[in-house]
Amino acid sequence: MAKIASSLSNVFTVLDRSSSTALHRQLYNQLREAILAGRLAPGMRLPSTREMANELSLARNTVLNAFDQLYAEGYLVRRVGDGTYVSRELPDDLLRIKGAQAVRKHPPQSGRLISEWGAAVTSISVSPGTYHGPPRPFRTGTPALDAFPYKLWGRLLARRWKESGPAIIPYGDSAGYLPLRNAIASYLSTTRGVQCVPEQVVITSGSLHALEIIARVILERGDSAWIEDPGFLGARAVLTGAKARLVPVPVDADGLNVSAGARRCANPRLIYVTPSHQYPLGMTLSLSRRLELLRLAGKTGAWIVEDDYDSEFRYLGQPLAALQGLDTEQRVIYVGTFSKVLFPSIRIGYAIAPTDLVDAIVHARSVGGHQSQTLDQAVLADFISEGHFARHVRRMRKLYAERQQVLLKAARSELDGLLDMKASGAGMHLIGWLPEGVDDRAASRAAFDRGVEVTPLSAYCLEPQQRGALRLGYTGYTSKKIWTAARRLAAALKTLD
Numbered sequence: 001m002a003k004i005a006s007s008l009s010n011v012f013t014v015l016d017r018s019s020s021t022a023l024h025r026q027l028y029n030q031l032r033e034a035i036l037a038g039r040l041a042p043g044m045r046l047p048s049t050r051e052m053a054n055e056l057s058l059a060r061n062t063v064l065n066a067f068d069q070l071y072a073e074g075y076l077v078r079r080v081g082d083g084t085y086v087s088r089e090l091p092d093d094l095l096r097i098k099g100a101q102a103v104r105k106h107p108p109q110s111g112r113l114i115s116e117w118g119a120a121v122t123s124i125s126v127s128p129g130t131y132h133g134p135p136r137p138f139r140t141g142t143p144a145l146d147a148f149p150y151k152l153w154g155r156l157l158a159r160r161w162k163e164s165g166p167a168i169i170p171y172g173d174s175a176g177y178l179p180l181r182n183a184i185a186s187y188l189s190t191t192r193g194v195q196c197v198p199e200q201v202v203i204t205s206g207s208l209h210a211l212e213i214i215a216r217v218i219l220e221r222g223d224s225a226w227i228e229d230p231g232f233l234g235a236r237a238v239l240t241g242a243k244a245r246l247v248p249v250p251v252d253a254d255g256l257n258v259s260a261g262a263r264r265c266a267n268p269r270l271i272y273v274t275p276s277h278q279y280p281l282g283m284t285l286s287l288s289r290r291l292e293l294l295r296l297a298g299k300t301g302a303w304i305v306e307d308d309y310d311s312e313f314r315y316l317g318q319p320l321a322a323l324q325g326l327d328t329e330q331r332v333i334y335v336g337t338f339s340k341v342l343f344p345s346i347r348i349g350y351a352i353a354p355t356d357l358v359d360a361i362v363h364a365r366s367v368g369g370h371q372s373q374t375l376d377q378a379v380l381a382d383f384i385s386e387g388h389f390a391r392h393v394r395r396m397r398k399l400y401a402e403r404q405q406v407l408l409k410a411a412r413s414e415l416d417g418l419l420d421m422k423a424s425g426a427g428m429h430l431i432g433w434l435p436e437g438v439d440d441r442a443a444s445r446a447a448f449d450r451g452v453e454v455t456p457l458s459a460y461c462l463e464p465q466q467r468g469a470l471r472l473g474y475t476g477y478t479s480k481k482i483w484t485a486a487r488r489l490a491a492a493l494k495t496l497d
Ligand SMILES: Cc1ncc(COP(=O)(O)O)c(C=O)c1O
Pocket: 141, 205, 206, 207, 208, 209, 232, 234, 274, 279, 307, 309, 336, 337, 338, 339, 344, 348, 349
């Protein structure tokens, strides 16, 4: 490290000779920074390159290099036979000192940084925790990444690339890669009872993205939107961003309480619902409620958004048919994702749009950005059409049922009296109810301090709930990890009053 000589000490800090950044680049950066911050004022004369090199104990070439760059970018000017000066031509708004004063003088004119939408989405979250890094128990929404068929996926990827590289490199179709849309339409009609043709399938970067597009296409500011309470934070964030009037609708053992919703708001524009497996409590929307909901939508013209995020994982009996399959009036927009059934970073989801909405949704999809990689979509289409997808789902269903049993056993042994957890016939997480009076956010914090991630039920609620609970994902973790985490969670919960 070279200490800077006193006459230039208000300009430079130190030049670091051990850094991987070349000395001339460091010198350039510091001179530029000093000019922008006003420490070297416009019109100020600089020492000659020779003087500066001496003062900083640098080779003259190093200083010449830095100066050349600053001349080229207009920060310095050379006057022949006179010397080097800081340019007087720097636009005022480049100078941070003046810029900062200007902002202070005229805050309203120059102070609007972001839109109302920007402000709304900045203040909301799509997930309750700030969990980063590799998933650890009991983070939710995590498939068994230890059981993903990596080799097979890699083989399909290599084959696709080799066989159709030039065909899949250009921008893709705005609605998504047609063979994938075909594969999804056929998968959904056979396994989920969804009524659709491939033209209704719009590929998105996940189901949250699909929700965002749908909200943009159908909502005006102030429109009423029913949302399950407790419910998916991502949907709440999207609807808040769209400036909708959120109507929290309670759920009970039969799922969304349609008549309670109608009492609160009889004429919603949008209804967001998770019929197969209510998010996060896990009940199924009963047939009578399904019919009641469809009747209401038919009568009022409301759009129902059916989020079928984890319906592949039903451990008892057959997967339930989708609400969309019962809809005779084209009021349901069906949304699905491969995040849970394959892996989250695949970023492929889809909307099945009623025919009246397809065009608007496809356009909104393309205005918001081009389609994601055709290569990924093509590999996924092959994975589905060659039967690997169905096999993977069958394997995961078995594995997840086993992992749920492990969690229940560990809970019975370690968490008795601390967390009341019941088996569930579906899904990727369980709800553990805390004893009366225990604050679920405090419980979640205490668990986090011991390396266990459990989300508090209250984070998903718009209206206060009577009893606290924790949400525990189990699908992504081996037995050993589940047992260790259950013990740590018990230790954490014992610290609470
Ligand atoms: C209920 C629900 N819907 C949608 C999503 C979003 O999934 P994607 O990764 O496809 O955006 C999630 C993710 O956690 C979810 O839990």
